Amino acid sequence: MKDNKVLKIIIKLVLTAAVLFVSYYIGLLTLLIGYSENINMVLVVGGALAIPLLFLPLIYVKKKKSVFKWWGIYALVLIIWFGIEWGIDAYNDSLIINTNPNINCYEYLPFKEDSKIVKLDKDASLLLEEKLPRVDGAAAVFPVYSAFVNAVYYPTTVTLGDGIFEYNNTVGGYRKLAEKETDIFFGAYPSEEQIEYATKNGTEFEFTEIGTEAFVFFVHKDNPIDNLTTEQIQDIYSGKITNWKDVGGADEEIVAFQRNEGSGSQSMLKRFMGDKEIMQAPSEQVNDLMSGIIDVVSQYKNKSSSMGFSFRYYLEGIIKNPDIKMISVDGNAPTVENIKNGTYPITTSLYAVTYKDNPNENVKLLLDWVLSEEGQEIIEKTGYVGVKVSQ
Numbered sequence: 001m002k003d004n005k006v007l008k009i010i011i012k013l014v015l016t017a018a019v020l021f022v023s024y025y026i027g028l029l030t031l032l033i034g035y036s037e038n039i040n041m042v043l044v045v046g047g048a049l050a051i052p053l054l055f056l057p058l059i060y061v062k063k064k065k066s067v068f069k070w071w072g073i074y075a076l077v078l079i080i081w082f083g084i085e086w087g088i089d090a091y092n093d094s095l096i097i098n099t100n101p102n103i104n105c106y107e108y109l110p111f112k113e114d115s116k117i118v119k120l121d122k123d124a125s126l127l128l129e130e131k132l133p134r135v136d137g138a139a140a141v142f143p144v145y146s147a148f149v150n151a152v153y154y155p156t157t158v159t160l161g162d163g164i165f166e167y168n169n170t171v172g173g174y175r176k177l178a179e180k181e182t183d184i185f186f187g188a189y190p191s192e193e194q195i196e197y198a199t200k201n202g203t204e205f206e207f208t209e210i211g212t213e214a215f216v217f218f219v220h221k222d223n224p225i226d227n228l229t230t231e232q233i234q235d236i237y238s239g240k241i242t243n244w245k246d247v248g249g250a251d252e253e254i255v256a257f258q259r260n261e262g263s264g265s266q267s268m269l270k271r272f273m274g275d276k277e278i279m280q281a282p283s284e285q286v287n288d289l290m291s292g293i294i295d296v297v298s299q300y301k302n303k304s305s306s307m308g309f310s311f312r313y314y315l316e317g318i319i320k321n322p323d324i325k326m327i328s329v330d331g332n333a334p335t336v337e338n339i340k341n342g343t344y345p346i347t348t349s350l351y352a353v354t355y356k357d358n359p360n361e362n363v364k365l366l367l368d369w370v371l372s373e374e375g376q377e378i379i380e381k382t383g384y385v386g387v388k389v390s391q
Contacts (some may be wrong), residue, residue, distance in 0.1 A: 003338050016128040076378045103318055108143045110150030117147040118381040120269040126369040129154040133363045136166040136173040138187030138264050139352065140213075140314035147378045155343060156305045165376055177353060183363050185353040186210075188264035188311070189271075204356040210375070211350035212385040214312040214334040215268050216326045220282040223305075225249045230345060236307065237269065239279035244305065254333060257308040265310055268348055311348075312339075317383040350384060 069178065107116050107282035132153055136147045149158060149165055156163040168176055170187055177185045178198035190198075190205065198205055217233055219225055228236075228247060235241040236256055245251040258278070259266035308324075312334050315326065326334055330345050352367055369375050376386035 010139070051232060079167070080332060086200045093098050100112065103139045103142050104143060105146075108146050109160060110153070110158070111155050115146075115150070116142050117150055117298060118378045119147070120151050120374060120377065124151040124369070124374055125372070126152050126360055126365060128152055128366065129157065131360050131362045132158065132164050133183040133360060133366050134164050134166065134181070135184045135186065136168050136182040137185055138170045138173065139167075140264070140311045140318070141186040141316070142167055142386065144350075144379060144382050145184075146212075147382065148370060148375065151378065152366065152375070170267075171260070171262040173352075174198075176261070177205070177355060183354060183358055183360055184352075184366065186284050188213075188268055188348060189351060189355070190353070191267040191270070192260050194262060194267075198355070206354045206356050208352045208354070208371070209349045209387055210352050210370050211340060211379045211387060212347055214339050214344055215272060215309065215346045215348055216312045216334045217307065217309045217317060217329070218315065218324045218326045219307050221323055223249065223325075225327060226325075227331060227332055233329065234273055234276050237273060237278055238276045252305045255306045257306060259309075262373070268311075269309060271348075272346055313383040336383075336385060350379075 109115050110117065135145050135149065146165075153164075160167065166173075166176070166182060170190075173182070173185045173187065174190050174194040175197065176182045178194065178201045180203060189207070195205060210364075217228070223244070225244065225247065234239060234246050236247075236254055237258075240252055241247060243251065244254055256279075258269070312326070315321075315324075328334070332338050332343045332345065334344050334346075339347055352370060354363055354367070370379075371387070379386045
């Protein structure tokens with residue numbers, strides 16, 4: 001009899017050790033997975049690590065039914081816990097909208113009959129067949145430099161992504177230009193960091209102004225605000241003004257979205273802010289794509305509280321989102337007419353950026369043609385304001 005009791009104790013101890021052993025390694029594995037996948041650590045410990053330990057009462061408790069009752073309570077608590085966490089994650093995910101690409105490049109390709117790019121009525125005065133300048137650019141300018149390629153490059157000699165005709169957007173485009181992997185970048189002025197990176201690579205950027213564009217701010221169409229002053233916008237993006245009621249709107253918090261560092265529009269925002277420091281935005285209010293910042297403003301939660309910025313043609317000519325509206329600044333709307341007459345206060349140059357001492361002589365030929373009547377016609381018909389207005 002005594003031997004049976006000893007045997008039972010030994011069996012219980014062995015089973016306990018086995019459960020603890022399994023629990024330890026399962027817990028260790030789930031902790032490693034949790035850290036690598038950024039999973040909530042409390043849930044990992046409360047779930048996978050604790051599950052093997054639930055078998056311990058079965059070893060020692062005589063009334064097994066009570067164990068199953070406590071298992072049920074534990075499972076219910078875990079389900080509620082996971083439900084709360086899922087709800088919080090779902091709410092946070094709702095702040096970040098899955099967006100479309102910055103631009104559907106295939107709608108604006110050269111040498112295609114159904115392309116949306118501007119095409120000249122006659123053959124261009126310049127035709128390049130050899131030593132083709134490698135061109136790249138920002139999303140907002142893709143239709144422009146695609147039209148240049150269509151007009152000037154010998155047909156069928158280039159395709160998108162072939163090293164000659166590229167689209168790497170502002171961040172990637174300026175990096176490649178700094179590394180002299182492209183010859184011309186079409187877009188907004190680079191950030192200080194992009195210029196510094198070029199200097200580190202022994203590259204000196206040269207800037208040719210080829211057009212003018214408006215930098216615009218927009219809100220959801222249901223927002224009653226139609227106009228803000230320059231100072232009010234700066235105060236919003238510095239964090240000084242945080243509620244729409246302070247600028248004549250509804251009593252709700254302003255959600256001011258931003259772009260990623262190095263993007264053309266974020267660099268433009270910095271120049272617009274001048275000496276005023278831009279507030280640190282939560283990660284869910286920073287979007288890597290220019291189309292993304294438009295989408296989130298149009299879809300963000302209660303919608304009318306959000307605000308964003310972009311370039312006029314990209315917003316009006318490419319994305320055409322019906323749920324947002326551009327606002328006037330200092331009483332002037334961002335129209336082509338107001339850009340031309342100088343009444344809209346926030347404009348920026350559109351540049352063809354090259355690097356000094358480029359050995360390809362065709363780079364200068366292409367730049368001269370872009371500034372010609374033909375090149376400026378493409379710029380204006382696309383929707384920008386040219387530096388030489390066509391008559």
